[in-house]
Amino acid sequence: METSKKMVSEEELKKYFPDLPSGPLDGYRKKSSFSWRRMKLACDNSTTLKLKHDIWTFMETHPLFQHSDVSIPLDEERHIAVKRMYAVHNENFTPFEKIIEEPRVIQAEAEAIFMFDSSLAVKKSLTFGMFANTIRGSGRPHQYHFAEAVEEGKIGGCFALTEVAHGSNAKGMRTTATYNPEKKQFIMHSADFEAAKFWVGCLGKCATHAIVYAMLVSKGTNHGLHSFIVPIRDPKTLKPFPGVIVGDIGEKIGLNGIDNGFVMFNNYAIPKELALDKFGGVDDSGDYQSPFRDPSKRFGASLGILSGGRVMITSISTNYLQKAIVIAVRYSAVRKQFAAENAVEETPVLEYQQQQIRLLPYLAGTFALRIFCTWFGSVHINMTIDNYAGKQDELSAARGIELHALSSAVKPVCGWLARDGIQNCREACGGHGYLKAAGIGDLRNENDANCTYEGENSLLLQQNSNWLLSVWPKRRELNVAQESPLGSLEFLLNVDDVLKKTCPWKTVEELTDPYNLTQMYKWLTAYMLKTTYEKVSKLKSDGADNLQAKNDSQSYNAVALSVIYGENYILNHFYKTAISFEDEACKKVLLKLVSLYGAFLLEKHMATLYIGGYFTLDQGLHLREGVLRLCAQVAPEAVALSDTLAPPDFCIKSVLGMSDGEAYKHLQNRVMTYPGAMTRPEWWRDVVYWDSYIPSKL
């Protein structure tokens, strides 16, 4: 794997990424100090580059994948997403053999599709991937034919967990599956609308089968949440089966190609064989059996599939941010406004400090996240493959726990960085950024879902901090290699000594050195864990119970702790990748980005560095000065860095962000050809003769 970067020849890179069109961006491109093509190897290798290229070529030359310039009605948006989904799925870009050979292809495929259209990517992943994976993960061999049927496109899957009145609190769900031993059936039932399964992606119009989580009741006992394969609609007619009330939940803020749905069951019977009971269920007579003694472990195992969702969302957020930053940087390089005294030309807005600080830390962040997500995706796929193959080593359990904890922290970190970065990109593009044709509004509306689904961000952070808090008391006897195979607890090494130190660095250079930044983050992460632990302990000793003590230690404490823990991990991973990058010119730029990402984030937590006594007076000033200097140093590289991140133009879908830099020409073209732009509206008489329908009092 690591060698594959070297193996990619210049010719191969040029084949996948031909020269970009000459134009207003030439100047900045010439200023850059590194090869934008070579830099792609920070996240990709020969196999994934070829795969993305194949997928994009397929889409770019297929009639179904040609974009409309205007917004299309909801129903049409869903229709086209379905057709595209089958067209892509039918190509089978990542067959099993390919995944085994190079697990990264899974995420690379998702990235390529996301860069084109996120509804399509989510829809494909839910219909095929999540449905089949859940069956293979929680079901037994006699059920695998459902996974095959969905993969062959004979049925359509979906995943139904959330209810109207319960999401985060899964244990409070109220859909029931009551076992009837006479008929060997489960009776699925929803007590009322509040117990309806809701938000189920692909259930609104298309799914024929759902994985439904319901309370398994047998012999009068509620055994907790279990999953079932539930037939929803006839696969030949798409008509719902009697006893199933299913519908579409309507328009959302974004992602409207996906038909999210709801379903209520009215004493609807399904055969016992449809229970996904690998981790627990009833025998024919209705007695409960489970390989787990501890019901919460069974519940954890059956929800394990959601870790994958979180891992994927870290990457999804990054995709949105990546597109937004490409658009905003390119546009800022060609948009000129105000001139220096005696200058012939106006200055590109990218040269202004305030524009730089709105964009460049997020450009650095995009690299940090992209590099992290690439690695994180591989870790998850490898674990899943091992799991299917029954391969377990002595670190498997610890790795699973750490992956869960880490994904609970980085999913919010990435979603929020994308949220803030996209908003900055939107504002940095000024008025034209407010046009639908600029594309940034849609990115914001779509990324927004990442802050909520697969676990509301604040609640996920709480899961993470609960784990960290449980680790703190045993920090001194912790075997990091054993208990933190992914290394996220490395900040606890010699932690008591670390916390005694104050920041030894004083100058701008020292304070923005990439290695030093990782050390400052180490202190910060440790300090946050220690003080949060102390706050929880104090509340408990003052009489609060465990739940209350934790709830009352969230804001400024546990929430910040988990965010910082996630940032710390991403920063360290970014630093390690940069320092070991083969190409010297790229490495130099990557290390600048590490510094900028680290210093920018640290600045936001600076009050805590002072409260904890780690910083004294001038260090904060110098750190801020460092962020500004780094921005100025990264600015000449920004367009080339965006070229590294950019998908092909047909994926960018923004008049402001095309690779030729001709923002005004694309804008003109789009505006002038917008349907009806130049004609009188049909309702013009209602303007001129308004007093024909409103008796005038004027």
Place this chain on the structure above:
Amino acid sequence: METSKKMVSEEELKKYFPDLPSGPLDGYRKKSSFSWRRMKLACDNSTTLKLKHDIWTFMETHPLFQHSDVSIPLDEERHIAVKRMYAVHNENFTPFEKIIEEPRVIQAEAEAIFMFDSSLAVKKSLTFGMFANTIRGSGRPHQYHFAEAVEEGKIGGCFALTEVAHGSNAKGMRTTATYNPEKKQFIMHSADFEAAKFWVGCLGKCATHAIVYAMLVSKGTNHGLHSFIVPIRDPKTLKPFPGVIVGDIGEKIGLNGIDNGFVMFNNYAIPKELALDKFGGVDDSGDYQSPFRDPSKRFGASLGILSGGRVMITSISTNYLQKAIVIAVRYSAVRKQFAAENAVEETPVLEYQQQQIRLLPYLAGTFALRIFCTWFGSVHINMTIDNYAGKQDELSAARGIELHALSSAVKPVCGWLARDGIQNCREACGGHGYLKAAGIGDLRNENDANCTYEGENSLLLQQNSNWLLSVWPKRRELNVAQESPLGSLEFLLNVDDVLKKTCPWKTVEELTDPYNLTQMYKWLTAYMLKTTYEKVSKLKSDGADNLQAKNDSQSYNAVALSVIYGENYILNHFYKTAISFEDEACKKVLLKLVSLYGAFLLEKHMATLYIGGYFTLDQGLHLREGVLRLCAQVAPEAVALSDTLAPPDFCIKSVLGMSDGEAYKHLQNRVMTYPGAMTRPEWWRDVVYWDSYIPSKL
């Protein structure tokens, strides 16, 4: 004015605001310690309450103002906005006599309409108000008939300043108006698409006349930007005149009821009398004449109208935030999730610390902004009325300058607080907040424009900081009463002494005392101005020219300075209003809100308090603790405070935020009746028989 609060009787309040429906919100409503109706007098008086009530009653009972439950196509959205605009305008809710009697009615009318639909409010304001005001402000009596014609609905106005390639840099604009003395005409011309007027509200479909800003050229000399009344379309047919290329710029992120347009002129001749030349223009022979010697003063006067836009936007932002916070607080009070041990019921999410900190500081902020905007709007209207009447006192000039500076700071402060508050509301509503029917996505998309139009936020802040920087050197001889009639420079009183102090308060109680918070803000504002001034001076003494020195002192300095200056003013105004509020119960709650608003904002600037040596170790911890305690104290009042802020239900347009608190029932109703929700899509065959249009390879 001040006495009118007392004069509003309980009966009158009850008439306008009948009891709210009983339901799931009853519990919280009973918990509150004050009268939600009486609290309305913090922003309204008898006249404005009656006016809003009249407007809402008119709309609620008019067929044109019934909302659609589903998104409507762009063209239809514009059509309905036009019809509603004429219907509202025709009612003439705020005739001139009423404005003279109570200037606040202008903003109250706008608020009432905004609460219903922002496109309608903006469209009305642009078509009638801005067009007529500009003519009355920059034109001469022979042109006033255009203002009358627009007010009678005989023509439709718009305001064309921004061009494709130039917005912020107005002096760089390239539309020309070349004077031809033979024909006594101006020849309007746009050199290319980049010089097209763009983003012009109401020009896309409707306007017949535009105020156009163009470079006035006469006898070969460019006299700079001047405004002209330019006929665009025939008022009888809405067909553009020859020489005018006019169209619609298409879909935007939000505000799609407004038909923003573009226009290019192709050597298009208009009569000389259409030049708005009160502040300068050519005589018949083409010689330039102006009452101003200094061209930049003339330019400033002719753009003075834009101050009004900024004043209005502070209020517009607040309207969006206000609706979002009402929705999120009400929903958080009825959404229950997780139960304490042994509890019978789950806990409303509003009780959780992390939910409180996401919402309640913004609830406090909404009151701060609403109170500020109400006053600010009156100041502006009074100035405008005095201006029309030719009434000038010795403070008029200083007041005008300060209004410009203050509006340049508070417009970004309010727009950004609304941006962050709305986003927090969105996330705090979890999954259901992502539904279009929740209404928060639209509020975000609409508020987004406030960060950009009428001056990009960062550039406005720069205008403000330039003014503050010019004041600093003369701080010791400054006569605040004379030079800062609005009081925004009061923080400079004894500033050198103030800056020598460290924060004398140590405890949570002291650090969250509302008066103490105003004093801490005073120090912070002064410190930011001093250090920004020093940074600019340092850069200059290092060789930078004035422009460069200022550009390089924006991030962390001038931008933060102006934000803090704006926040300082709003906080002080909020404090003064609260402390003098007649009703004791309301006053007590208002003072809590002052504390929460102040402490929450100050926490975000805390690093600077440490860098400046004002705070030492534990003060930051205690301030944070104070924010959390204030949140806990405000939580039981939150629903009643939202009731104070809420418009009638038909304006809320959110299934989550209705006054009866029945979020799930409204959700069920909306989902179940959504067109097509329960039926097969027409394209169902493309799901089942996908291999009919894609040759299967599976």
